[in-house]
Amino acid sequence: MKPRLLPVTALFTLVLSACRATDQASTLPVEKPFAIGAVQLENMMQEKQTLILIWHRPTCRYCSLSLPIFEALAAERWAQDTSPLLFTVDTAEVREEIDEWFQILLPAIAETDISYINKKLYVPQISSFKEGQPVFSKTGLPKEKRGAEKLLTQLLAGLENDSNIG
Secondary structure (H helix, E strand, O other): OOOOOOOOOOOEEEEEOOOOOOOOOOOOOOOOOOEEEEEEEEEOOOOEOOEEEEEEOOOOHHHHHHHHHHHHHHHHHOOOOOOOEEEEEEOOOHHHHHHHHHHHHHHHHHOOOEEEEEEEEEOOOOHHHOOOOOOEOOOOOEOOHHHHHHHHHHHHHHHHHOOOOO
16 A cells, blocks of 8 residues: 655654663663754655654663654654654664665655655754763653754754755
8 A cells, every 4th residue: 555645844854873772771871862864755746745763772771762752752843734654663773774774665655756855864963962971860751851852953954954955
C-alpha cells in the first residue's frame, strides 16, 4: 500500500543518537551532542511530506529515555498539521549508514513521487547537551526539556536558511 503524502510544510527530521553507551550503563553521560539531520522532501504535485525519524538503540538507557521526549516535542510542534509519519530505526552505526539509508528507504517510502530531495545534516551546539554532561537525572527525568526544544528550533531555522538550496 502506498504511503499517504502529507500536504504540510516540508520537514523531514532525522534525529540521530550519537551515544556509545554500554548496555549496563545506569547513569549515562552524553559522549556527544545529538546530531540533527534534515531533509526537505517534495512530491511531483509539489506537496511536501513530513517524516520524523529517530535513530536509537533500545539497549541504551540514554536512547530509551530521550526517544519519548523527542516524540512528544515533535507532536507538539506539528499539532496544527496532519500528524506526521514517525519511524524509529534501531542502529548504532548511524553516521556510517546515513547515505545508504537515504538511498534505500526514501524511494521505498514515496515510491516514484519524489521529484526533489534536499539533504542537509546539522550538529547544533546546544549548551544543554555538552559532552560529558548527563541530560537526565538519576530518576530518569529530563534535566531540561528546553534543551531538546532548542535542538528542534535550530533544526527548523537551518531548514529555512537553506530553503533555496537544491
